[in-house]
Amino acid sequence: MTPLIVAVTGGSASGKSTFADALRRQLTPNDVRLIGEDEYYGNHADEPGFDPQRFNFDDVAAHDHALMSEQLRKLKAGKTIHAPLYDFLTHKRLTQTREVKPADVIIVEGIHVLADPILRDLYDFSIFVDAPADIRLARRLLRDVRERGRSVESVVTQYLRTVRPMHLAHTEPGKNEADLVVTNDAAAASPELEALSPSFDRLATPAAARIKEMLAARS
Template identity: 45%
Template structure:
């Protein structure tokens, strides 16, 4: 009887709007045909049902305390044991965790994406490959404005205020220091095709060529 290999976990981190999602999806596309999924740390913001909307809007979402890392560690461990999880869903329109959950099946490769995934040693220890997407502050701000005005219906003034008060300071205090834990640093905001190709090749060498049908979630 053949024992199933432990899933591979690729951690992809960097500042807000650094290009983490671009890198994650690029890896996924290069590994089509393999059993692979994406798990986002943003899904694991803490439940804030006990707070008013005004209190939620004042919450510092770039601080480690904003995330339910205990639940993320638990569910990631379940996926490593090839158990299906009910992943939380975060609703940005109400700044709170939704009452709904999303079923996520276990896969042979898990891409864990988020700004603070390397901050928690429990998560770091579960990763096989750790990637830091390195992008200049001004580029990240421009991307954040473009994203939040279109996708989240926010005003430019509110985005800039939040960026200056919490996003940028938290990046330099908590996110950027985790760069020292990375195995691979990808510059130029996730557009470095050479680095992504090399990373995908490394994962393929670990997986071998006998992978099963792909399972994709993002």
């Protein structure tokens, strides 16, 4: 059976990765693969004059959507791919890759997965995780400081300089393109993922039901 490709998008730190994982759990016992758009950043650190403090990582052009669309087509054709792996400390792709085999459902998650019409044409179903800006900023601040070695000042500066304007220009319009909009307005700034899992399980239930119906119609 041709894999069902599902897109999950939303603003940076909206909870879309956690939502995608909750969706994967709810689709059991179907075979599900997760693919993150973040792994498809280009090797921008090799570009002349690259400055990670000023580079616009939130522009659509920062991602290698050509490679991403090529690999999604291969998965749809039943072929195994070797997805890239990205290092956020060096801003380069790793030499290692991740083998991804075709599955019943491929969940593609990222801020720009609905911003590119070429990618949009590959999806069978799309979901927008809508979260208030204050929650998204709080979650991003916690994540980038704890997991990516960033300073508070650099995170806030980047948010004001590129994250917010790029969200309004490229990500927010995806709300009108999505098949389903999920509102995540809980107090989701907690760093304790265990405390958030039940709420995300509830958020994912309607989407999981729709996808199961689509899978049943194909069988």
